[in-house]
Amino acid sequence: MTKMDKILMLGVLLSGLIALFLVKGFHSQGQSVVAIIQVKGDIVETIDLSKVEKAKDLHIQGAQGLSIIEVENSRIRMVESPCPDRVCINRGWIERSGEAIVCVPNEIVIKIKGNDESIDDITQ
Amino acid sequence: MLKKHRSLFIFLSILLIIGLEGCSFVATPVEYTSEQFLMDTIVSIKAYGNDEEEVKKAVLSAFAEMKRIERLTDRFAQEGTGEVEFSDVYRINQAAGKQPVKVSEDVYEMIEVAKSYYELTDGLFDITIGPVMDLWGFGNEEKHIPLDAELQEKMILVNSNKIILNESEKTVFLQEDGMKIDLGAIAKGYATEKAASVLVETGIEHAIINAGGNIDVIGKKYDGQAWRIGIQDPRNSKNLVGVLSLIDEAAVTSGDYQRYFEENGIRYHHILSPKTGKPSRNTMSITVITKNSAKADVLSTVLFVMGSQKGLELVEQLEGVEACFVGADNKIVTSSGMSNKVEIQPSKEYTYDKNG
Numbered sequence: 001m002t003k004m005d006k007i008l009m010l011g012v013l014l015s016g017l018i019a020l021f022l023v024k025g026f027h028s029q030g031q032s033v034v035a036i037i038q039v040k041g042d043i044v045e046t047i048d049l050s051k052v053e054k055a056k057d058l059h060i061q062g063a064q065g066l067s068i069i070e071v072e073n074s075r076i077r078m079v080e081s082p083c084p085d086r087v088c089i090n091r092g093w094i095e096r097s098g099e100a101i102v103c104v105p106n107e108i109v110i111k112i113k114g115n116d117e118s119i120d121d122i123t124q
Numbered sequence: 125m126l127k128k129h130r131s132l133f134i135f136l137s138i139l140l141i142i143g144l145e146g147c148s149f150v151a152t153p154v155e156y157t158s159e160q161f162l163m164d165t166i167v168s169i170k171a172y173g174n175d176e177e178e179v180k181k182a183v184l185s186a187f188a189e190m191k192r193i194e195r196l197t198d199r200f201a202q203e204g205t206g207e208v209e210f211s212d213v214y215r216i217n218q219a220a221g222k223q224p225v226k227v228s229e230d231v232y233e234m235i236e237v238a239k240s241y242y243e244l245t246d247g248l249f250d251i252t253i254g255p256v257m258d259l260w261g262f263g264n265e266e267k268h269i270p271l272d273a274e275l276q277e278k279m280i281l282v283n284s285n286k287i288i289l290n291e292s293e294k295t296v297f298l299q300e301d302g303m304k305i306d307l308g309a310i311a312k313g314y315a316t317e318k319a320a321s322v323l324v325e326t327g328i329e330h331a332i333i334n335a336g337g338n339i340d341v342i343g344k345k346y347d348g349q350a351w352r353i354g355i356q357d358p359r360n361s362k363n364l365v366g367v368l369s370l371i372d373e374a375a376v377t378s379g380d381y382q383r384y385f386e387e388n389g390i391r392y393h394h395i396l397s398p399k400t401g402k403p404s405r406n407t408m409s410i411t412v413i414t415k416n417s418a419k420a421d422v423l424s425t426v427l428f429v430m431g432s433q434k435g436l437e438l439v440e441q442l443e444g445v446e447a448c449f450v451g452a453d454n455k456i457v458t459s460s461g462m463s464n465k466v467e468i469q470p471s472k473e474y475t476y477d478k479n480g
Contacts, residue, residue, distance in 0.1 A: 084266075109159065120353060121353050122337070122364070123337055
């Protein structure tokens with residue numbers, strides 16, 4: 001093996017490793033917490049919670065009436081919904097990837113998408 | 125070094141690097157996910173395949189199948205909407221004490237399975253609990269604690285021996301006036317099983333169904349790994365008690381945190397013991413895994429009522445059934461075959477002794 005061979009090999013390996021780190025770096029970038037709001041299965045809102053600076057209310061028309069959803073930095077909750085048992089409101093704030101609030105009567109789902117890909121789903 | 129070897133080496137290095145950087149050059153499958161509100165919950169189906177239109181068609185057919193089972197088992201069908209004529213369960217309950225009702229194969233099968241578990245558990249699983257569910261308001265009314273006298277009156281109607289099945293006629297008859305069956309502890313699992321069959325029949329090899337926390341997976345994940353399914357912590361929805369690895373299996377959890385109300389600081393949840401007519405207090409949550417989703421659904425309720433001690437005895441007798449209990453005593457207990465299927469998360473709240 002000549003000296004040039006060694007340099008060439010090293011060069012190829014190094015550039016490969018640099019590329020590897022760049023790719024991985026891009027993947028792990030943006031620890032964003034994205035909430036999606038669905039009505040009857042269709043996405044009506046997508047919000048990056050990490051970018052919310054001031055708390056605000058969203059008014060979402062569901063199957064039965066108006067639901068009010070409160071958004072703060074990094075978290076989201078249901079404040080009002082036209083459902084008898086208030087399961088969705090009692091659920092409180094959600095903030096972690098995989099968490100969800102479901103209002104069955106008004107057919108609204110609020111979900112946190114995230115970077116947690118180690119779990120495919122949750123049995124509950 | 126020969127020139128030939130040098131090129132070979134460079135070629136291998138490049139291969140190695142491509143390997144390291146992940147298989148982004150390999151064709152990715154089509155993924156199609158859809159969600160619908162069905163059976164009092166949200167159902168999500170995610171399926172993989174090669175052709176988007178085909179995968180979509182398969183998922184929509186699976187939903188249609190679940191919708192069909194929902195309509196057949198809807199206890200609260202509304203008059204004048206066409207729902208009543210379609211709901212076998214509604215018609216069975218209406219005809220209680222009067223006459224047998226001819227039903228679909230599906231409803232007949234569900235009731236037959238339910239009766240077999242009634243016998244197996246000496247009455248700890250009983251679909252004739254309907255009148256008591258309604259008394260508590262776990263049907264669709266205001267939830268409240270019933271008076272003991274009211275409870276005693278309704279408990280007389282809870283008796284699966286008084287469901288008369290006629291195999292050749294496919295009829296169901298409730299012998300006492302006022303009896304009501306509730307298929308809530310099996311219908312969702314049965315519908316999920318049916319939906320999974322539709323997906324498999326249409327050629328889907330990788331899919332996951334989540335029917336309000338009842339999970340059913342088809343095959344492995346597209347990358348050949350087992351599906352990783354978290355078990356929710358019954359007291360802190362942000363945590364997991366453990367993570368299951370599933371291939372071609374169903375996982376169903378019954379918990380005291382799913383549907384409940386509180387009065388004077390006491391939690392009253394929806395899983396009633398057919399012996400007392402009151403919420404069963406042994407268990408916080410129980411997760412069952414087995415091949416058949418309907419069976420998993422029934423067993424989750426059965427084992428919840430039994431509690432971990434008696435429940436584990438039953439699980440060990442049943443083939444292909446594993447369970448993970450979170451007891452009211454904060455102890456996590458798993459069946460013998462569970463150890464290679466679950467990773468229990470370390471926690472301050474619960475204790476777990478792998479060796480029982």
